[in-house]
Amino acid sequence: MAEQQPQHQPPPPRREIVTGVPRGARRRPPAHTPARSEISEQTTLGATYVRALMRSQLRAGLGVLGALALLVGTLPVLFALPRSSSGPLVWVALGLVVYPVMWLIARWYVTRAERNEADFTGLVMDPAEAPGLHRPA
DSSP states (O other), X not given: OOOOOOOOOOOOOOOOOOOOOOGGGOOOOOSSOOHXXXXXXXXXXXXXXXXXXXXXXXXXXXXHHHHHHHHHHTHHHHXXXXXXXXXXXXXXXXXXXXXXXXXXXXXXXXXXXXXXHHHHHHHHSOGGGOTTOOOOO
């Protein structure tokens, strides 16, 4: 009997793997000079950015100062009313109205200041470095 020799099957074709930087991780040069470099180099444009932030923070601060002055400035009017008509009204105004209103004004100021800073940070940051755009490696 003729022995049959085992036939060798050719190995499967080798797969080529192309590696490179993932598409999301490629860093593109910014379309314009980042504002951060304008600020660090103290150019006129950088000074304008910083002045705009300072102006917006000053506007918010002056608005809060005006609201608090109006709130606290009306208290002497309550104290000037005759005692018979303003007795409990003064205590209600001092204990129940003034502090919650001051808390609301302070809360508005903190929110506004954080929004101003976030807007400024968004303006200054390079779009390639923006948070949320990085993919884990």
